[in-house]
Amino acid sequence: MGRVNDVGGMQGFPPVREETGEPPFHADWEAHVFALNRALIGRGVYNLDEFRDAIERIPPQEYLAASYYEKWLRAITMLLAARGVLTEEEMAGG
Amino acid sequence: MSGEHPGVAAALAARVRRLESLLEQRGLVDPQELDRALEAFLARASPANGTRLVARAWADEGFRARLLADANAALPELGLSMGGGLQEQRLKVVQNTEDSHNVIVCTLCSCYPIALLGPSPTWYKSEAYRSRVVRDPRAVLREFGFVPGPEVRINVWDSSAESRYMVLPRRPDGTEGFKEQALAALVTRNGLIGVAPV
Amino acid sequence: MAELFSPGDRVWADRADPPYHTRLPRYARGAIGTVVERQGCYPLPDRRARQLPAEPEPVYTVRFAAAELFGEGDHTVTIDLWQSYLRPAGRAEQR
Numbered sequence: 001m002g003r004v005n006d007v008g009g010m011q012g013f014p015p016v017r018e019e020t021g022e023p024p025f026h027a028d029w030e031a032h033v034f035a036l037n038r039a040l041i042g043r044g045v046y047n048l049d050e051f052r053d054a055i056e057r058i059p060p061q062e063y064l065a066a067s068y069y070e071k072w073l074r075a076i077t078m079l080l081a082a083r084g085v086l087t088e089e090e091m092a093g094g
Numbered sequence: 095m096s097g098e099h100p101g102v103a104a105a106l107a108a109r110v111r112r113l114e115s116l117l118e119q120r121g122l123v124d125p126q127e128l129d130r131a132l133e134a135f136l137a138r139a140s141p142a143n144g145t146r147l148v149a150r151a152w153a154d155e156g157f158r159a160r161l162l163a164d165a166n167a168a169l170p171e172l173g174l175s176m177g178g179g180l181q182e183q184r185l186k187v188v189q190n191t192e193d194s195h196n197v198i199v200c201t202l203c204s205c206y207p208i209a210l211l212g213p214s215p216t217w218y219k220s221e222a223y224r225s226r227v228v229r230d231p232r233a234v235l236r237e238f239g240f241v242p243g244p245e246v247r248i249n250v251w252d253s254s255a256e257s258r259y260m261v262l263p264r265r266p267d268g269t270e271g272f273k274e275q276a277l278a279a280l281v282t283r284n285g286l287i288g289v290a291p292v
Numbered sequence: 293m294a295e296l297f298s299p300g301d302r303v304w305a306d307r308a309d310p311p312y313h314t315r316l317p318r319y320a321r322g323a324i325g326t327v328v329e330r331q332g333c334y335p336l337p338d339r340r341a342r343q344l345p346a347e348p349e350p351v352y353t354v355r356f357a358a359a360e361l362f363g364e365g366d367h368t369v370t371i372d373l374w375q376s377y378l379r380p381a382g383r384a385e386q387r
Contacts, residue, residue: 053312056313
């Protein structure tokens, strides 16, 4: 019945918390994930819809616990492994 | 959920560096080009672009009409554009009136006019915002300290396709004769999303 | 693909719960709304995400009453929907 990302109208989430004056990215690694994704899509390794699809296929508990760019990083590694570009072991540093 | 524990952040940073290095070895990524693209993006895209558009629309009725009719065509009048990203997206500007107020969301992920305004705030991307604002926008606005009157009709725009939305807030009273720069200074990013009156 | 709808048309959103990526939010499934405007034509993401060929098709801005979506609320929610997600709704509400 719908994927974990499809949260419109879902009940039980907490009040919205604003971090005033937050920077565009909270850490260099976030900015690099953002730039990497654009570069990979630009090169045609995968398209934007496949990227969104990958985020949606992150297991629900992980999806909800992960920060925004953690979700991106997970999706990128899922796609690179699925495309045979890199292996999970290589990306994990093994 | 920004602000990971420092240990977690360091581990993530290491993972990203490793990934970038592996992709560079495969010839898929050029780290210098990545840095250049990032710098270029952050230099051109920021909320200041939105505040300038609003100020011009307040000062110039003709521009306001053009912005509302076809924002992509009007943006170049201020030297702005929705390009510079993966593809130029359609920008739709929706205006607040005395009896209607607009709020923007992307319930399915976090779509936002980043090519114009830069990255969205963390709260905009949160499940809390995405789940609650379509169902009870007044409760969410109250959390931001904004309570529109009961006679104001609220419309929530869910950016589920290829258009990206920006709110044109109402011009505050007592600003007649303000220069555009002063008008722009009144506009906040939250106003451009619709969780604040301006 | 021919454009089926014009601003002012009443449409209802598909009820399906697909096992793949889609951009029809579940809170709008089976709801009736009104077309506000056309946005142009774009390939269906449900197909693009699966690397299937996808011809550009019309996308519409569709407005729904909160009461229709959630059974309560005095606001409206406007959602951008591909033509494939929509069916014409006659004067009498057909579900």
